[in-house]
Amino acid sequence: MSLDKIFKDPAKVCAYFLAIIGFFFLGKGLIASKGVLAPVVVALILAMLSVPVARKLESWNFPRIWSTVTVLLLNLIVIIGVSALISFQVRNFLDESDDLKKEFYPTLVSIEEFVLKHTPIDRGSMESYKEDFGIEEDNGEDSEEKPDGEEVKENQKGAIEVLGATFGFIADFILMFVYLFLILLYRRKFFKFALLLFPDDKRERYRKPILKSTKLVQYYLGGRLTLMVLLVGLYATGLWISGVENFILASLIGAVLSIIPFIGNMGAYVIALILGVGSGGETDMIIGITITFLIVQFLDTYVFQPIIFSNKLNINPFFVILSVLIGNAIWGIIGMVIAIPVFAIITVFCRNIPELQAFGYLFGNEEKTMKKAGSEK
Template sequence: MELSRGKSILLTATLFIVGSYFLILSLIKAQGFLAPLVMAIVLALLMIPLAKKIEKTKINRAFASLICTFILFLISLGIFAVLSFQVKNFVDDWEEIKEQMQPKIEQAEEYIYEHTNLSKEDFEEYKEQNNLSTLASSGSSGERAFSFMKKVVDFISNYLLTFIYIFFLINYRNRFKNFFLRLVSKEQQQNARKIIHRTATIVQQYLVGKAFLIVFLSVLYSVGLGFSGVDNFILISFIAAFLSLIPFIGNIIGFMLALVFGFLTTGETTVLIGIIITFTLVQFIESYILEPYVVGDKVNLHPFLVILAIIAGNMIWGVMGMILAIPVLGILNVILRHVKPLKPFGYLLSTDKQNDKD
């Protein structure tokens, strides 16, 4: 009997591992199709309350859906415009920045030579083997141009497809909702309605809270980094605030960007102190004031599982996967917590402390 039970557990574990492997592989292969669709679903859930308000003014659903989609499109264009303007300023100043950074890089190299077993010859050999300019020049100019154009076309296609998906998802939301309700028995439809409503609510609360948080953080970072004397502080502040969409990791990346483009380009100790003070104060305000009141515990996810989801999202879909990891995991958590056989998995994902005793 024990042997039979052991075989059953082993078989279940093997099937789970193999199934997970092929699921992840499929998600990676289907990124071009699934990533814009999942992003569209998340954004469509965000815009449903606005669509309902517009429809109450006697505007038909199709036009209301078009208005909501256009609003999202304008917001995305605004974000791209701000980033493009700031990146252009950064590119224009790149030669000057490079000259200012060169002494710091040379000092860092000398420090490495003095305090490690690495020699200058080893470092030069490594730079030759990993020369980005050499890699960029490999292949014909036609191949490079074709590759670049292909990436641009793919990006624009996915970008526009996302908004097309959003329009149809908002416009035909009742049909999709009824489809899911018809998948379950009449006895379970009430629970299914609760899952659908709770899923939409969690995504809306989380994204709206994050949007306000990004605005607040952009202002706070801009004030602190501006007074600290950091060049291109608006761009760095916006990127650092936007990276807060990626919990834990985003704040670290933002701080490193500020150090690289702030302290290393000037070399002034006052700038370094200003960057450290700015990020310390803003992180304190975000963690203990803004985050609890603006965002709160909307998705009810365990921090450890959040980190795993972010890492997995990066491995599967890159930056987009990291951004989508939290709302998707929050949706999954709602489903698991409301389906009786899957409730143990919902308990594992959530921050519930019930029955946590040894």
């Protein structure tokens, strides 16, 4: 339908206007319900990834309950193992933080002198900026000494906030696994419920996108995990050769941040530079870090991703970035991690529902979407 016909029909204009308002309040609702919905969505995506393992166990005559428990334990072992490895590396880094500060301080002084010499910023403005960002030098003298009572209250308040955040995280973590267990155990019931939402004559029509979206999430997450393992090995090798002391920590950070397209890669490179310079790295180390990231990113973009994904996601890169930014605005880091699989599911439904095929064309890669549409006709 052309735009002229739409604007000539007041009912259509009102419908589109109400749809825009509905999306706005949907976003507000998602932001407000993060604490409730985020564990459910994460559990749902983990369940999609774990279904093939559960089916394999059930093909070996495992009862449904025991296959579900086994898959749950496998997920728990993997998550705890990765978390323990990262926390161990972070703890070692924090133990060396005082030495890193001493190594990094001359570099900061050189940067400061360069800025003062080659920019209009004067010493007073520089000190003001440092104070605003909380990086002013510590002279060993407290300009404002607080009474012991106030200091104790502040420490107690900080301890309570930390305990609250810790218990909140543990509660969400436990809830996520409870949801994962129930989704895997009753997955057939949830699938039949999704089909029952549609009329009898249209159930087979919507059965295909539901199954396809599940396989797509499995395909994406499995491929992403494989890529992360490859990236850890490549980053660790290159950074070790470059002489970075905390090369394992930098490699893990680089692999984890690769989940976030484009932005994560730049962030990982900056963190690796900071770790390298902070450990006393010279120009050779900086060049080695830069070459490592350039080579790994080239291999990741032009070799590994085409082989692993084979372009089956078929999502426009513009909307990949946009979905990650929207996910961050709604649910923060969790939203950034789950943004691409959720958007891939939305794209699959848009391509398979006639009323939304225009959006399916917009969200997908133009050439492949056009070929698919032509073949369906």
